Amino acid sequence: xxxxxxxxxxxxxxxxxxxxxxxxxxxxxxxxxxxxxxxxxxxxxxxxxxxxxxxxxxxxxxxxxxxxxxxxxxxxxxxxxxxxxxxxxxxxxxxxxxxxxxxxxxxxxxxxxxxxxxxxxxxxxxxxxxxxxxxxxxxxxxxxxxxxxxxxxxxxxxxxxxxxxxxxxxxxxxxxxxxxxxxxxxxxxxxxxxxxxxxxxxxxxxxxxxxxxxxxxxxxxxxxxxxxxxxxxxxxxxxxxxxxxxxxxxxxxxxxxxxxxxxxxxxxxxxxxxxxxxxxxxxxxxxxxxxxxxxxxxxxxxxxxxxxxxxxxxxxxxxxxxxxxxxxxxxxxxxxxxxxxxxxxxxxxxxxxxxxxxxxxx
Numbered sequence: 001x002x003x004x005x006x007x008x009x010x011x012x013x014x015x016x017x018x019x020x021x022x023x024x025x026x027x028x029x030x031x032x033x034x035x036x037x038x039x040x041x042x043x044x045x046x047x048x049x050x051x052x053x054x055x056x057x058x059x060x061x062x063x064x065x066x067x068x069x070x071x072x073x074x075x076x077x078x079x080x081x082x083x084x085x086x087x088x089x090x091x092x093x094x095x096x097x098x099x100x101x102x103x104x105x106x107x108x109x110x111x112x113x114x115x116x117x118x119x120x121x122x123x124x125x126x127x128x129x130x131x132x133x134x135x136x137x138x139x140x141x142x143x144x145x146x147x148x149x150x151x152x153x154x155x156x157x158x159x160x161x162x163x164x165x166x167x168x169x170x171x172x173x174x175x176x177x178x179x180x181x182x183x184x185x186x187x188x189x190x191x192x193x194x195x196x197x198x199x200x201x202x203x204x205x206x207x208x209x210x211x212x213x214x215x216x217x218x219x220x221x222x223x224x225x226x227x228x229x230x231x232x233x234x235x236x237x238x239x240x241x242x243x244x245x246x247x248x249x250x251x252x253x254x255x256x257x258x259x260x261x262x263x264x265x266x267x268x269x270x271x272x273x274x275x276x277x278x279x280x281x282x283x284x285x286x287x288x289x290x291x292x293x294x295x296x297x298x299x300x301x302x303x304x305x306x307x308x309x310x311x312x313x314x315x316x317x318x319x320x321x322x323x324x325x326x327x328x329x330x331x332x333x334x335x336x337x338x339x340x341x342x343x344x345x346x347x348x349x350x351x352x353x354x355x356x357x358x359x360x361x362x
Contacts, residue, residue: 035338048067075148086166090107093121110196163200167197220260223238234268257279270295
């Protein structure tokens with residue numbers, strides 16, 4: 001419960017501190033995990049990356065399991081987030097997907113009713129079965145010690161992209177700074193865009209429920225491009241679908257916490273927290289945890305939000321900023337994380353120093 005602080009030391013097997021925190025208990029120091037903690041900054045990740053392309057790594061359970069465990073093994077993170085990708089869902093529905101070096105994802109754009117009709121949500125369960133097998137293996141592996149992490153102390157996190165963000169890539173056909181084609185569709189053909197959002201909302205909810213059945217103990221919903229939308233469109237295409245997904249999950253898995261990440265939501269973040277029903281809200285680098293804490297309900301767990309560039313820089317500036325964020329949340333349920341993902345060029349020793357800094361009891 002917010003306001004009730006339990007001080008623990010990392011490495012004991014009394015329970016999963018991250019899961020307790022996501023359920024509203026205030027722990028000190030806070031649990032820590034990092035977005036993109038399984039990534040190119042790790043030499044062991046780069047070794048596996050050289051052996052197979054991205055989708056092969058995502059859809060091969062032994063590889064995806066190993067990649068997920070690498071940062072847990074090295075840093076004893078409190079959370080292990082499934083190694084996968086938000087675009088696995090459109091791929092599973094039949095949209096073509098290719099990851100091209102230095103370009104990113106490339107998909108056949110969804111621009112018409114005919115394009116949308118070619119998607120088959122009924123294929124998702126079968127085509128994502130390797131992902132569920134990865135979760136089952138991870139849940140089993142985390143019952144034993146993993147590197148410096150003791151048995152039964154690490155929370156397994158499943159995830160998906162939120163409908164608007166996934167829809168951005170599906171309509172645009174790849175990455176973009178503005179996702180103009182996606183936003184134009186929402187204005188010019190709202191009925192078509194609403195059908196795409198409805199398809200994604202239902203399929204995302206069902207896929208996340210399957211992740212919980214396979215072993216995920218918490219869920220994170222990434223809405224990386226929510227900040228592109230003005231308030232009314234944000235309510236329609238970010239808040240409403242998220243609320244439907246959270247309601248679906250809570251009806252089936254009432255004890256599984258849901259973390260929402262409405263990146264760059266700005267002034268809409270408090271409304272997102274109030275209207276979606278998420279248990280926790282992750283904040284991007286541009287937000288102030290202390291200010292947002294005053295604007296949301298006291299039992300909402302906050303996650304974040306150190307600048308990834310500061311971790312790249314390392315040293316005293318990183319430690320000072322990390323402790324300022326940590327200490328500003330003392331007395332409130334808080335999960336320490338970054339405001340976005342670990343940058344590929346970040347030295348591993350900087351991440352280790354960051355984790356040790358957060359875990360220093362003071």
